[in-house]
Amino acid sequence: MEQQDVVGRKHVLVIDDEPDISSYIASILEGSQYSVQTANSAMEGETIMRNRRPDLILLDLMMPGRTGIQFFVRLKGNDETKDIPLIMVTGIKDKLNIDWQEIVSKLKARVPDGFVEKPIEPVHLMNVVEDVLTQTGQPEQRA
């Protein structure tokens, strides 16, 4: 779903196979004046990225087809996209079960810049988004 862009707003790409969750996240972010685009699969996300580089990606870990991990590995393995901040939207168990250190040591890259656990709390989501944007040197945007 292409969101209306406004010059100066941070552009966020939300990738989740469940449209309800994409809509929920988009609704939260739009409430804070972020420009949001949603994708229902990793492949669709890659297509959107080719047209416009996002300032932040929110990625669901468990998706059919190409999973969130595979998308993450491709993103961080590519010099052009490796600096795009990424927040994993996942459950605690998923976060613990994945050996991020192994992935990171292979990629020589950072772990995901942030994690948002499900079920998603709007305040917590916004805190993580703003922290990540600040830490990664992106100018903070406040509504």
Added chain:
Amino acid sequence: MDTLRTFYRKLNLQSRILLITMSILFLWGLFCFLGFRWVVSDLQSKQTFEHSIGDEAFHQHLQKIRPIFFASLGSLIFVSSVFALRLSKDLTKPVVRLTDLADEISQGNLDVDIAFGQHVNCWEIKHCRKEECAAYENREVQCWFVDGTPCEGYEPRFPQKLGQCRQCEVYQAHRGDEIVQLADSFKHMAYKLKTSQKDLKGAYNLQQCLIENSFDGIIASDMNGVILIFNRVAEQLTGFQDDEVVGKKTWRNFFYPDLLEEIHKPLLDDGSTVLQGFPPRESVIFRRDGSLVPVWVGGVSLTVKEQDVGKVVFFYDIREVKRLRQNLIDSERMAAVGQTVASISHSIKNILDGLRGGVYIHQHGQEQNDQEKKNLGWEMIHKNIDIISELVIDLLNYSKERQLEFQRYSPNKLTKEVCMIMERKAESKNIQLIHRGDDQTREAIFDPYAMHQCLLNIVSNAIDAIPPDRQGRVEVTTFRDEQNRLCFRVRDNGTGMSREIKDKILKGMFSTKGSKGTGLGLLVVQKIVQEHQGELEIDSKKGEGSEFLISLPYLASTFPA
């Protein structure tokens, strides 16, 4: 005297009769000769005597010697009769004894002493010490009756060897009259009967032991169905004793009749062996108290030269197997549940997010007076309530210990009902839902509620697997396969699955639908099929579609309705 007796015994019957006749003739001849001599001497003396004493005195003299003559003749006849009687007794006594022995044998007593003639030990006469020889130290029969004696140049087997044996010094040493030879034959016959009886008894005992000590239950009947063999395991399983059953009860007391009707169906025909019966299968045996014990049972018709002589079934108790199988199913299921809690929690979290999202969007719509947002939020809430309801039902069905409720039901009716329920869903996606019933199977025994749920899950998955851009087609078919199993097949032309995904979907909660599915539905299907002791096979080609085949043991009446 002993020498004479030995000599006499060595004579054959012909020679003895000749000897007796000759002896009597000799005595008669001797008598006649002596009488003639006496008469001649008497006549000579008469001529001299007549001159001296006259004719009257001669006649008086003749009168005087006549009684002596008759007395002598009578004595001779008496002695000859006694002699002949004695000799004839000697001839008939062994025949009488042999007759008595034959009577004994005919009454089944084979332990009679048939000691006629002199027993000779071949190994002593021949100075042979071949301990491996069957005749060595065999004191029951003479060596010429024994097969396989290693005498050089001799036929190995009786009676072919007899011609050569008759020339042998051992035979000569033993050889008696015809009575002795007859007794030898008798003795040999009794010996053969005894050994055959012993062999038969040994074989019978072995068979009895095999039947009695078999780990399987064995029940055999004659061709009329009257039970003749009822072994220990059969006793333990049914609670009946052998003597209560043998000759008194029939198959109907222990098995369903239609199971045994199959005993006359061809089981094997490889050209040389023709066997009628039914291969082992699951059924039940009736106990004395009326309860049923599940057994694995196979049966065979017994034939001798193409004539039916009876029936036999072999069976074993599968209560423990069934218990272990159920435990295994339960533990696998619980393991699968345990391993995939994360998967469920992920699904639940997604649903919760959908609900939270719906509420959030609805609230924002209300705050901003945006009807579109309000509607979107409300729709999300509704949808996620439906999803969580389905998930909870699946979870309950998968985890709860529901006992199957077997009953007679029409498989066609079942698939028709499933198709009717899914028709709306199929129509909404422009998918053609085809139902093909099985004309041969009117009713079968299964749990219709469980199978309904099973098929509903598979048909729903099949509809979901068809992408919107495809002319969708889902076929639901009922049939009986070549093994007589009741089969339900659901075939779609959807996206299909790779081998990797196909392997995963039955091992744990794995879904190709992302957050739309938990993978629980297929586990429920698998559980129900396993509980029916059936099989679930999946054939799928990525991009071409999938086929789910459920095969259940066809139970027409082997379970109580």
